[in-house]
Amino acid sequence: MIVADLPPLELARRLAGPGVRLRTGPLVMAIHSRQSEVVRGLELHYAHHAIEADIAFCDFHVSVAPPGNLRKWFRPQVSFALDGNPPFLPLPRNQAFALLEWGMNWCVSNHCHHYLIVHAAVVARSGCAALLPGPSGSGKSTLCAALVNRGWTLLSDELTLIDPTTGNVVGLPRPVSLKNASIEVIRDAFPQAVLGPVVYDTTKGSVAHMTPPAASVRGQHGAVRPRWLVLPRFEAGAAAHLSPLPKARAFMQLADNAFNYSLHGRNGFEALAQAIDACDCHEFTYSALDEAIAVFDELARNA
């Protein structure tokens, strides 16, 4: 059963009651919330995700609920909790769905150390993965959103999970988080893309989420071989241009963007080296999305 199979009232009832056990890639999240923003967000952005009502083990039990303070009527807030314990301060209630997304990212990056976790978007075509590492503002989420609207498979827009024993990427398809100007850019370029309401004034500016394509979610791709590492940089007015990136620098880019590289010690070094060895590495400057997509499609054709 997928989320879209549930009538909206039933989804709300389950979220408020026993919780919804949602599969995202290798993980099952048990989610509990009475917030209407969370119900609507899950309905819209997780429509194609599987509900595992009968699964007996969940990786994380999370909730979004008002904190126990007196702010119920005056600028109400919500708090994210893992097993009843909130890792962050509460946020305004209209950010409830974004808070759930950030909270689930936190669960993965703080606990799933059986993977090497890199702060990178990752997309795939014909069984080959392209890693797009980069800090916020480098345009990786925008590029990732554009590619998955043109036939690339979304593995993750934020958290690249690398299996340290094989160097392969494990997909974690979840909504793509778009920020500030990129929200309008994606809305204009891909009218068919499903975007949620824009939430203004978050710590990351304005945020809207984009529903991942059904094919990306349905695939539940086991492991995908990394094939390209592309370091994206948005530059207004620039023509799309790939230039070679030396492997040592590509390695350092990946290591610098890894959340838990230091925990993995020698194995982590070897897993990243294995991933980089399998990749063609490029720096990529772009402004127009159509040109950027054409460059990636060309890469895929020559794979």
Next chain:
Amino acid sequence: MTRAGADPVSCALRDPRAVCGWTLPEWDALIRQARRANLLCRVAVDLNDLGMLQDVPPAPRVHLDAALVVAQAQEEAVRREVSYVRTALCRLGIDIVLLKGAAYLIAGLPAARGRVFTDVDILVPEVAIGEVEGALMLHGWATTHHNPYDQRYYRQWMHELPPLRHIARLTVLDVHHAILPPTARIKIDSAKLLASARPITSEPRLCVLAPVDMVLHSATHLFHNEDLSSGLRDVADLDSLLRHFGSEPGFWQELTGRASELNLARPLYYGLRYATRFLETPVPPETLRAADVGRPARWLRRSMDALFSRALQPDHPDAADRLTPLARRSLYVRAHWLRMPPHLLARHLMVKAFGREEEQSA
């Protein structure tokens, strides 16, 4: 309320072999509660050492694999950190006594297995504390808690310097000159602890407390600690130490004798009481009888049982009842009460509540 030790984490620590027959919902409870109690690494290391990881169902297994990665990394990080501390302090010509987790690790004790570390703790003679701080600063450690009140609070009333953080590695080092604040109800002569400390043969200038003192420090720390969210982890430390040293000849007699000598009969009584209740630590009956000199009056014992049997469980909604939050708050107040006389405590709480004026006028 669930019985002390009935939570899944205590069960797994007592009998790791039994968990392989557990159902998935039982695994779900174990992973969640062990994670909260800072004991997931310990459970993972126990199962790994018994060669039983492959018998764990795949869904919970990955979380144990993740915990093993963390345990391994922490062990290496603490070894490295201890060697930096030694390098920084070796010229001073004093012995550095490692405390708690770092001591268990460097001394090769089973209590270090899968233990989660937040910082490194050392004990040095009070007269040397200025020199030690200076040497550490030259090697990149800087003080934290920059407001004048906090600095004075630590330096005047506490048994340690304000925590030092290394500017490049961001690791935290606690430098103690005693194991309890000088303002505490119980007075302990640190010179006695330092005099009995044992050198570590492979690591010149590094020492650990004598076995009985290590046990007494662990119990004292646990029963003076205001934050019991890792309380079960501390009980597990005590359990491991007692199981390990318990087989050494003369250990048990020495333990109760030393507790009386250091004024620590009460913490030892509580330590043995809750270690045996939660983790079924084997303690000889004559030791339990001898430890009774630290036994509080019946009404107090009953209140403490009610508080500790709740607060020492994993800090998780499923291991709590209606009274658990009250128990945690009461023990928070109790810990402060034990550490400071009433007038100091009142003043401290006032400053913490209304903070700013003191800071500006200081």
